[in-house]
Amino acid sequence: MQWLWENRDLVFGLSLEHVRLSAIPIIVGLIASIPLGWLANRFRVTRAIQLTLFGILFTIPSLAFFITLPSVLGTKILNPVNVVVALAIYAIAIMVRGAADAFASVPRDVIQSATAVGFSSVSRFWKVELPLAGPVLLANLRVVSVTTVSLLSVGALVGNGALGYLFINGYQRDFPTEVMIGIVFTLIIAVLFDQILVAIGRVLMPWAHGVRGSSRALTVGGAA
Amino acid sequence: MIEFRGVSKQFDDGTLAVDDFSLVIPSHKTVVLVGSSGCGKTTLLRMINRMVDPTSGSILIDDEDIAGLEPVKLRRRIGYVMQNSGLLPHRKVIDNVATVPLLEGVPKRDAYARAMELLDTVGLDRSLANRYPSQLSGGQQQRVGVARGLAVDPNILLMDEPFGAVDPIVRADLQQELIRLQQELGKTIVFVTHDIDEAFLLGDEVVILQVGAQIAQQGTPSEILANPTNEFVANFIGVGRGKRRLSVDGSVESNGNDLVLVDSAGHAAGVVDAPGGVIANGDSSPKSRSISNKTDQAGDA
CATH class of the missing domain: 3.40.50.300 (P-loop containing nucleotide triphosphate hydrolases)
Structure with missing residues (x-):
């Protein structure tokens, strides 16, 4: 506790950095996965290709990603962009499958009847398919959120891991308290993100009480 | 049209x-x-x-x-x-x-x-x-x-x-x-x-x-x-056989104005107007069928 108090500026700064660096990939993952998931659900051929491709992407070890991305992107190894891009790719890899499932979860009956009463395909996507895919999208986004927050720590090995710095520093100095503080604050951020997502879901999908899946958040762990 | x-x-x-x-x-x-x-x-x-x-x-x-x-x-x-x-x-x-x-x-x-x-x-x-x-x-x-x-x-x-x-x-x-x-x-x-x-x-x-x-x-x-x-x-x-093939059940005494109808399996299915034991000839125009008649028809079947 005393250590925390003395280093509050450091921990607070790292936490803010952690929030910032993990929020971007989560948002990018969501936005990119919606069209990709819709395509994957719509056309069987693209589904097979996409799900395989993104499945393979997710198996690339994160550390290897962090180290090789600078040469691909032409950035410096210490540039935080590397970590953000890598995490965004992971987020998309998880979310595409989830988004495809989300669009598949929209009842066919409802799509048919929406077409029958005269929705154009564009208005049907925005007013029917996307909202009804919402609960499953949200469930998957919560998985991505937790994964991203925890995976970001690995970036500390290449100098950009926000709270991950406390793990490496604490380990090198053989100082468990610092590692502990790092874990606790990572956890707080993960829970905070999750609660924010749940709250957003409540506001946007008041009709979905009881439909929302939540247990899946625990079944996919970090890929570190 | x-x-x-x-x-x-x-x-x-x-x-x-x-x-x-x-x-x-x-x-x-x-x-x-x-x-x-x-x-x-x-x-x-x-x-x-x-x-x-x-x-x-x-x-x-x-x-x-x-x-x-x-x-x-x-x-x-x-x-x-x-x-x-x-x-x-x-x-x-x-x-x-x-x-x-x-x-x-x-x-x-x-x-x-x-x-x-x-x-x-x-x-x-x-x-x-x-x-x-x-x-x-x-x-x-x-x-x-x-x-x-x-x-x-x-x-x-x-x-x-x-x-x-x-x-x-x-x-x-x-x-x-x-x-x-x-x-x-x-x-x-x-x-x-x-x-x-x-x-x-x-x-x-x-x-x-x-x-x-x-x-x-x-x-x-x-x-x-x-x-x-x-x-x-x-x-x-269902008129070939079954529940729409109805016939008058002669085994039941009626009060003279109704006759009991049974389906082909012999189950009682309804009654038909028969003043004095003669089946009345209803108006055959479909327009004249009231809603309640239609319902009875479905209920019988």
Whole structure:
């Protein structure tokens, strides 16, 4: 506790950095996965290709990603962009499958009847398919959120891991308290993100009480 | 008036769902397409609002070939009610009813006011307006479906087994409601069902279909009952044997004005007016049949 108090500026700064660096990939993952998931659900051929491709992407070890991305992107190894891009790719890899499932979860009956009463395909996507895919999208986004927050720590090995710095520093100095503080604050951020997502879901999908899946958040762990 | 002219539909997998089908559906009447599953009746229905386009032949609404019409516009002026209501689960009842007017750009206030009136029309309490469909019973959902179908005051109402998924008591209720509504509104209703009792109850005209949407017989319920054209029809409507083949039960004493009727298995099925022991000759015009007579008919079967 005393250590925390003395280093509050450091921990607070790292936490803010952690929030910032993990929020971007989560948002990018969501936005990119919606069209990709819709395509994957719509056309069987693209589904097979996409799900395989993104499945393979997710198996690339994160550390290897962090180290090789600078040469691909032409950035410096210490540039935080590397970590953000890598995490965004992971987020998309998880979310595409989830988004495809989300669009598949929209009842066919409802799509048919929406077409029958005269929705154009564009208005049907925005007013029917996307909202009804919402609960499953949200469930998957919560998985991505937790994964991203925890995976970001690995970036500390290449100098950009926000709270991950406390793990490496604490380990090198053989100082468990610092590692502990790092874990606790990572956890707080993960829970905070999750609660924010749940709250957003409540506001946007008041009709979905009881439909929302939540247990899946625990079944996919970090890929570190 | 809806007219099918030599319409065929072959699906991508090769099945010939509809084979050279021609039919004229008169305005302001209820025409019921009835047949077993897979006979193509739903495909026929969906051709009317271009959910399905025919492989050959043409369909005309009021002498206008619908192949030349924009599908979305066409659908917005045709009411559509389906099994399981097909309501949007994420929209409140009032928004579901007002769906099409809102899509058409009708101001929200007007669309809502009209939707509220429609709830009255279909016999739903206005207090349900702010519920979500999942908070309603199956019968209530179906009523909302009908209200939505009527929202743009369409001339044509397509109904695809709308009462197939509700329990028999609620179904009977909804059927009566539809008969009442139709007397008020006089829409051109095309109704699809596999239930011959429902077809005879609701249809001004009934079209019995065989595989490939081949018309086995068409006519008023009385015409079909009186003269089934072939054995398929006779069996389908149950006059060949079974519960519609009724005969007078001579073994029971009657008070002189009613005779007991039994079906072919010998179960009592109803009574017939027989003043002085002679069966009365009723007015045979179908127009004169009151709703309650129709109900009795269905109840007997």
